[in-house]
Amino acid sequence: MQKLVPLAMMFAVSPLAMADAENDLVQQGKYLSELADCVACHTTDGGEPYAGGLSFKTPFGTIYSTNITSDKKEGMGHYSFEEFEKALRHGVAPKGNLYPAMPYTSFDKITQDDMRALYAYFMSTTPSSQPNPDNDVMFPANIRMGLKAWNLLNHSPQEYVADSSKSEDWNRGNYILNSFGHCAECHTPRDITFAMDQEQHYQGAMIGNTWAPDITPETLVDQGWSSEDIKDLIGTGYSRKGTVVGEMYTAIYHSLSKFDEKDLNAATVYLLDSDENVEGKPLTFNAEANEGEGYNLYMGYCASCHGVEGEGKTNFAPGLAGNGTLAHDNSVNLMVATLYGIKPQHYSTLVSFDAMPGYDKDLSDSELTELVNYLKAAFTPSSIRFTEAEMSELRKEVEENQENAAH
Ligand code: HEC
Ligand code: HEC
Ligand code: HEC
Incomplete structure (x- = not known):
């Protein structure tokens, strides 16, 4: 028994x-x-x-x-x-x-x-x-x-080694983003052998027809991202600073939006390299820019959806004032969106956008130059302005890259 x-x-x-x-x-x-x-x-x-x-x-x-x-x-x-x-x-x-x-x-x-x-x-x-x-x-x-x-x-494979000078959250963020998240596969430029150039980790690279921007902490902070903005963007696909263009949509839709609360926080701590809450900068809107042809084109073509002051419309069109995509030094994504439009993006019942139309047929090189210079002046702190010659050059490049579009 x-x-x-x-x-x-x-x-x-x-x-x-x-x-x-x-x-x-x-x-x-x-x-x-x-x-x-x-x-x-x-x-x-x-x-x-x-x-x-x-x-x-x-x-x-x-x-x-x-x-x-x-x-x-x-x-x-x-x-x-x-x-x-x-x-x-x-x-x-x-x-x-x-x-x-x-x-x-x-x-x-x-x-x-x-x-x-x-x-x-x-x-x-x-x-x-x-x-x-x-x-x-x-x-x-x-x-x-x-x-x-x-x-x-x-390739010399190595399991993640924690950096003992950093917090637990930072290490968790580093681990999940650089092993599973493979963010670097898109956001890090490659050398001539097509290997990721670790010296330029996260400093930005072309992927298909779009630009995966510089997401180093210095640049994100400089561009005004707060901890809340990063959590909103990668967790829901939409933040105060807009939504995303190109392949980042798929990355958020399938992967980043599934991060649990703790991992979302760890990812944010790592991306901004700060255990404290980062405040971010106010969204840019310069009313003085509101004159001339670029302004008229914006009012004619864009303002009905994106708002007279670039404020956007909830669940319809993202704001352009302080928009992350607009503020990049590299203007490829802005051009892709404006010329070819964006397919609908559905993240959840709360965040969802219809398609954005493309304006390739409507805008001459000279008009595009005026419009882009207005967008930069009105909605970003960037001092980048284009001459018409630079704009036609960029337009050609963006056109050629369209055949690499993934979606
Ligand atoms: C960025 C795209 C991408 C991601 C993300 C990815 N894979 Fe792959 N995977 C590929 C491609 C492309 C191949 C084929 C490579 C080749 O044939 O040389 C492949 C091949 C493989 C193979 C080899 C299978 C065979 O029959 O030879 C395995 C196993 C695999 N993947 C597992 C995974 C797992 C598990 C994950 C997630 C943890 C994953 N992959 C994520 C693109 C990806
Ligand atoms: C019919 C409404 C509509 C009009 C008109 C419109 N857009 Fe959009 N735009 C959208 C929507 C919707 C999105 C988001 C699309 C998505 O995420 O699928 C968007 C996204 C964008 C983005 C990317 C923003 C981000 O947060 O990543 C840029 C840049 C942009 N539009 C510029 C323009 C410009 C410039 C014009 C005028 C030439 C314009 N749009 C006209 C609806 C519109
Ligand atoms: C398949 C390629 C790809 C992968 C993988 C990817 N990204 Fe991106 N990411 C992009 C592209 C392209 C953009 C530009 C979107 C835009 O301009 O709206 C972007 C934009 C961003 C932005 C907004 C930055 C800004 O200044 O506008 C952040 C933050 C970001 N990615 C973080 C991540 C993180 C974290 C990961 C890994 C978990 C990741 N990305 C994986 C392609 C990718």
Whole structure:
């Protein structure tokens, strides 16, 4: 009898407790996969989640993301933990070296515990039998060998090491943004071998047809971002300083908006490099700029939605006074928005914008120059003004980049 009691207890308690622990691990892995935005790159528009097939242009031709569901044949259901880790941390999958469009140059910083949680989650996803495109034909083995050399040169995987001179929140922010968040993959310029140039971490780079701006703490503070603005923008897609243009929308929609309260705060502490609440600067509106052709064009084309003083309309059009996109030194995103418009952005029932029309056909180079100079003068502290020659140059560049647009 004596032995039966503990045995019965074991059966009554332990398997359930174990199932709970396993379930917790899967849930944790699911959350981490959202921080890492795996779904955005491994799912096509309207396709099965994680079934792959999204195309990426590379200098060697087009490659496709793979099926990473738990399917044993087409997906990664047959992966051991070690194989999973090797793909994420080292960029080496069973089929060979991966192209760095898969951000293993950021995922290498993921801790071993978090890696296990991710693995538990991915082994539990709904399997999809969607076949992978034939990689041997599409992406020859000699290029995969070349990637091996690239890795030797550019990739020395290392788990995140905390900076003991900084706060716990700062370290958490640094960890989640630079491992899972792979913000640097867009916001850091690349050198001639296409590796991220760590000396210029977060200093801004072109991605597709848009500019991922400088998001170093100095620049964000200089541009007037408060702690609240950063939390609003990355957490909900909209802040006092406007919404986003280009690929940042997808990053917020799939990933940043899923950050829990604590991680959102940690991300903000890290981005502004401040444990204190940063106040930010008042939004710019200079009434003295209200004269001349640029002002008339603004009133004619833009003010009905963006407001006479650039104040915007709630849940309809973002404000332009003090707008983050307008204030960048680099004017590519302003040009993309004005010339080609923006597709509707829906973040939640609370924050949602309709499409913005494009004005490429309506504005001559001279009109565009006047309009942009007015926007800069009226709504930003920036002293940048364009001559007509500079504007036609920029317009040409933006036009050529349109073929790289992701959406
Ligand atoms: C920025 C886009 C991007 C993100 C984010 C991304 N991947 Fe990938 N991934 C790719 C691409 C592209 C490939 C194919 C690379 C190649 O064939 O060389 C790939 C390949 C892989 C492979 C290799 C599979 C195989 O069959 O060879 C695994 C495993 C993988 N990804 C897992 C993940 C996981 C897990 C996450 C999230 C933690 C993730 N990926 C996030 C783009 C991405
Ligand atoms: C019909 C209403 C409408 C008109 C007219 C309009 N816009 Fe917009 N604009 C929008 C909306 C809506 C958005 C946000 C779109 C989204 O997020 O999907 C937007 C976004 C923008 C952005 C990006 C702002 C940010 O926060 O990132 C800029 C810049 C911009 N508009 C400039 C202009 C200019 C310049 C004009 C006039 C030539 C203009 N807009 C005319 C509705 C309009
Ligand atoms: C796929 C590319 C991509 C990724 C990944 C990405 N961003 Fe961005 N980000 C952009 C682009 C493009 C813009 C410009 C949006 C605009 O002008 O409205 C932007 C704008 C921003 C801004 C607004 C800055 C300003 O001055 O207007 C912040 C803050 C930001 N990103 C933070 C992040 C963080 C934090 C991450 C990682 C969790 C991240 N981004 C990941 C492309 C990206």
